[in-house]
Amino acid sequence: xxxxxxxxxxxxxxxxxxxxxxxxxxxxxxxxxxxxxxxxxxxxxxxxxxxxxxxxxxxxxxxxxxxxxxxxxxxxxxxxxxxxxxxxxxxxxxxxxxxxxxxxxxxxxxxxxxxxxxxxxxxxxxxxxxxxxxxxxxxxxxxxxxxxxxxxxxxxxxxxxxxxxxxxxxxxxxxxxxxxxxxxxxxxxxxxxxxxxxxxxxxxxxxxxxxxxxxxxxxxxxxxxxxxxxxxxxxxxxxxxxxxxxxxxxxxxxxxxxxxxxxxxxxxxxxxxxxxxxxxxxxxxxxxxxxxxxxxxxxxxxxxxxxxxxxxxxxxxxxxxxxxxxxxxxxxxxxxxxxxxxxxxxxxxxxxxxxxxxxxxxxxxxxxxxxxxxxxxxxxxxxxxxxxxxxxxxxxxxxxxxxxxxxxxxxxxxxxxxxx
Numbered sequence: 005x006x007x008x009x010x011x012x013x014x015x016x017x018x019x020x021x022x023x024x025x026x027x028x029x030x031x032x033x034x035x036x037x038x039x040x041x042x043x044x045x046x047x048x049x050x051x052x053x054x055x056x057x058x059x060x061x062x063x064x065x066x067x068x069x070x071x072x073x074x075x076x077x078x079x080x081x082x083x084x085x086x087x088x089x090x091x092x093x094x095x096x097x098x099x100x101x102x103x104x105x106x107x108x109x110x111x112x113x114x115x116x117x118x119x120x121x122x123x124x125x126x127x128x129x130x131x132x133x134x135x136x137x138x139x140x141x142x143x144x145x146x147x148x149x150x151x152x153x154x155x156x157x158x159x160x161x162x163x164x165x166x167x168x169x170x171x172x173x174x175x176x177x178x179x180x181x182x183x184x185x186x187x188x189x190x191x192x193x194x195x196x197x198x199x200x201x202x203x204x205x206x207x208x209x210x211x212x213x214x215x216x217x218x219x220x221x222x223x224x225x226x227x228x229x230x231x232x233x234x235x236x237x238x239x240x241x242x243x244x245x246x247x248x249x250x251x252x253x254x255x256x257x258x259x260x261x262x263x264x265x266x267x268x269x270x271x272x273x274x275x276x277x278x279x280x281x282x283x284x285x286x287x288x289x290x291x292x293x294x295x296x297x298x299x300x301x302x303x304x305x306x307x308x309x310x311x312x313x314x315x316x317x318x319x320x321x322x323x324x325x326x327x328x329x330x331x332x333x334x335x336x337x338x339x340x341x342x343x344x345x346x347x348x349x350x351x352x353x354x355x356x357x358x359x360x361x362x363x364x365x366x367x368x369x370x371x372x373x374x375x376x377x378x379x380x381x382x383x384x385x386x387x388x389x390x391x392x393x394x395x396x397x398x399x400x401x402x403x404x405x406x407x408x409x410x411x412x413x414x415x416x417x418x419x420x421x422x423x424x
Contacts (some may be wrong), residue, residue, distance in 0.1 A: 005345070006225055020101075022106075023109075023110040027226055028359035031114035036121065036125070037133045037370075051341070057140060058122070060370065062119040062122045062264070063119075063123065065143070069112050069113075072112050073112040073116060076108060076109060077109070077222040079164075080109075084100070087165050091167060092289055092292040094292065094298060095289055095293070097172065099164075099173070101136065104156065105160070107153070110161075111148075111153045114209070115146055115150055119146075141421075160292060167293075167297075171293055171307075173288050177279040177286055178287060178290065179319060181281060182286065182345075183321060184317075185340045186381075188329070190338070190339050191222060191274035191337060192329060193332045193335040193337035194332070194335060194336045195337075196238075196336035196338050202255040204255065204260055207255040208253075209253050209255065209267050211273065213273060214247040216274055217278060218243075218280075219274045219280065219281060219424075220241070220242050220349060222270075222331075225253075225267065225332070228267060228414045232386060234256055235335075236335050236336065236385060237253055238335060238336065239254065240271070241338075241340075242280075242281035243246075243284050246271075252267070253267065260362040283347060287348040289347045290311050290353070291349055291350070291352040293311055294308040295352045297325065298360070305362055308353055308356075308357055311368045312353065312366050313370070315370065319377070320377055342385050343385050343388075346386070348369065350393070354393035359397070359401055361401065361406040361410060366411075368414055371389055371390045371393075392413065
């Protein structure tokens with residue numbers, strides 16, 4: 005579990021400007037290194053490089069890298085707009101955090117600044133004949149890096165921003181958070197059934213602003229509870245919409261204003277939900293992708309079927325109840341509910357694809373598969389959603405043959421589903 009500081013650093017390093025700024029700084033330092041080490045180059049070697057060779061190469065780099073960077077930015081903006089309109093706006097943040105795209109932009113911007121600084125230093129006569137040799141070979145290395153980056157960029161553009169690529173990114177972003185939450189329903193805290201002891205009513209801690217809970221620093225809260233020898237009952241989990249009228253937590257002993265602020269510091273609020281600790285957000289985004297594909301304007305049931313398959317894959321890994329640990333014994337949290345996760349994932353698909361027999365058949369088979377994979381965990385909610393989907397489809401479908409086929413599959417699966 006990452007602390008708040010680690011999480012903020014992690015988010016910072018995934019910003020679009022971070023790698024570009026880092027590469028830009030390295031490029032400037034690289035261009036200036038030749039000035040510092042020119043005295044170590046023998047004069048006899050300086051004749052290898054012509055007096056105008058480096059100048060011409062750097063001029064070509066400066067002009068071409070600026071054009072390539074501008075072109076790449078246009079491609080990125082087009083991909084983001086396409087993802088927002090055809091997939092869902094909630095998925096564009098994953099495109100913004102794409103490592104390959106950030107490396108490409110950082111390389112192009114860094115190469116442009118390197119060549120620009122080199123041209124300025126050459127014009128000032130800072131390199132001399134010996135420094136030109138160093139600058140020449142460094143420039144060759146930069147050109148090789150640019151060629152490799154261009155080849156990777158061309159390959160990357162073949163999939164970047166497409167429906168399948170964006171869906172895969174959402175699935176990957178959801179996988180880690182979902183599997184951790186299924187493995188640790190209480191996030192390592194002690195189980196809490198939601199009933200608040202009378203002693204815990206002594207103190208409530210309220211947020212000072214309104215927003216979504218993006219990150220929860222459980223270690224910070226645990227250290228506070230151990231220091232104060234108290235128990236904390238957490239009312240909010242990552243992804244919750246919190247406001248000034250609802251408490252973040254309750255404590256079984258009075259707290260000073262400073263202590264309340266220390267507890268608030270463990271809660272990071274933002275305007276939007278994030279994928280890191282909030283698996284339900286990833287499930288909602290996947291459901292949005294399927295719902296948009298099922299809209300009359302798009303009419304793409306194949307994408308909805310693909311999302312259903314991804315949902316089965318997300319919920320499929322086996323989990324053992326013996327592996328659940330209580331790392332923060334003085335923190336109490338209500339466990340994540342499978343019913344809520346199933347509602348986030350399957351309700352929209354069943355509603356928007358109610359009239360399409362191919363979507364309904366695939367949905368029924370997916371729910372059956374989950375019930376067979378982990379009967380003790382998924383069976384009840386899978387049966388509930390199968391019945392709800394059948395009810396919606398019965399009202400929406402106009403072809404009796406489609407209704408009969410769907411009812412046959414649903415009835416057969418309900419009869420054959422037995423706990424293993």
